[in-house]
Every structure is written in C-alpha cells, then in structure tokens.
Amino acid sequence: MSETTKKIGNRGEDLAVSYLEKKGWIILDRNYFFEKAEVDIVATDTKWIIFVEVKTRSNTFFGNPEEFVTPAKEANIKMAAEAWIYERKMETAIVRFDIISIIDNKNGKPEITHFEDAFR
16 A cells, blocks of 8 residues: 655655754744645755755656646745745845755655755
C-alpha cells in the first residue's frame, strides 16, 4: 500500500525543517496560509527571512521535485510571503525564496537538494 501524497509531503517538510535546523536556521513558521496562498516554511538565518517551498517525491519518474514549482506556485508563495511580512510589520526585512527538493525513496537516506534564491 502506498503512502498518500499528504503523508509524503508532511514527511518531506519534517525532513526539510531538520535539515535547516542543522544548518543553524531558526524556523519561524510552518504551513502559513493567507487566503488560498501557502508557504511551507518560514525561516531565518539571522540575515534573511527565507520562504521555503518543499517539494517531495518518492521517485523521479515524472521529473525532479523542484520542477513542480511552477510560475503560478511561485506567485502563490510570494502572495503568502507578503501577507506574512505585513502581519508582522517586517516590511524592511530582507527576504529570499528557496526550494528544498527531496527524493524520499524509502531507502533510509532521502536525497535533499537546497536551491537558495530559487526565484524572485
């Protein structure tokens, strides 16, 4: 029986959070929604506020996970990011948009690729 897409996505986000925390980043928020826009992880490395989109797949039969971040998805993330910043009165913050691509093929060693400043 295969895992649901939601379970795979949640596991990927947990892996991404662990990965970022090991880099010394501070997680500020997870799964932030504004209207229909969402951002998976909001983090800081003390210099930037980083909005991270996490894409997880169990294989690459249909392409690499990062290939599924479309221009429409980027616009959605940017809208959520603007709302997050506005709500916290952080309009002067320096922001960046990253993608974390995870191939979790259940062999115990997920492949994590971090694309910093992936889109603007």
